[in-house]
Amino acid sequence: MVAACASVPPGDLLEDTQKQLNHNHECATQILKAAMSINNIALAEMEVLESYLEALPKTAASYHAIAITLSLMEAYSLSVQHEQTTLQILQAKLGSDDLRTQDSAAWLEYFESKALEQQEAARSGTPKPDAFISSKGHLR
Numbered sequence: 269m270v271a272a273c274a275s276v277p278p279g280d281l282l283e284d285t286q287k288q289l290n291h292n293h294e295c296a297t298q299i300l301k302a303a304m305s306i307n308n309i310a311l312a313e314m315e316v317l318e319s320y321l322e323a324l325p326k327t328a329a330s331y332h333a334i335a336i337t338l339s340l341m342e343a344y345s346l347s348v349q350h351e352q353t354t355l356q357i358l359q360a361k362l363g364s365d366d367l368r369t370q371d372s373a374a375w376l377e378y379f380e381s382k383a384l385e386q387q388e389a390a391r392s393g394t395p396k397p398d399a400f401i402s403s404k405g406h407l408r
Contacts, residue, residue: 297343297346300343300346301346325357325358325361325362325368327357328353328354328357328358328361328368328372329354331350331351331353331354331357332350332351332354332372332375334350335347335348335350335351335354335375335379338350339379339382342386344379344382344383344386345383345386347379347382347383348376348379348380348383351372351375351376351379352376354372354375354376355369355372355373355376358372
């Protein structure tokens with residue numbers, strides 16, 4: 269899945285258009301949060317099967333992929349939540365010394381720093397920092 273990213277020079281969008289785009293983004297984010305909450309509730313009520321436990325590393329990779337995708341949409345706080353889940357799964361299944369667990373911890377640190385930058389920019393009214401994702405990662 270490739271995230272679309274429109275490139276519009278500063279000042280080329282009408283203020284009303286920019287407000288509408290921001291509103292649409294916020295609505296989509298709220299829908300995503302609600303869906304994730306419902307999913308978490310449903311999963312919490314399910315009995316854990318042995319086959320599920322065996323699939324945990326693949327599940328961690330899925331959470332990691334979602335975290336990356338969310339970061340491309342500049343939804344860093346959601347990226348942090350997904351990468352925290354990734355890290356918890358990998359620590360439980362593979363231990364802290366595994367390269368994939370250490371890699372997840374590095375990604376989590378990156379997402380946390382971007383979320384903090386975004387929060388600080390919002391508070392101070394400065395433009396958002398660039399959404400740059402370095403190519404790193406060893407999850408398989």
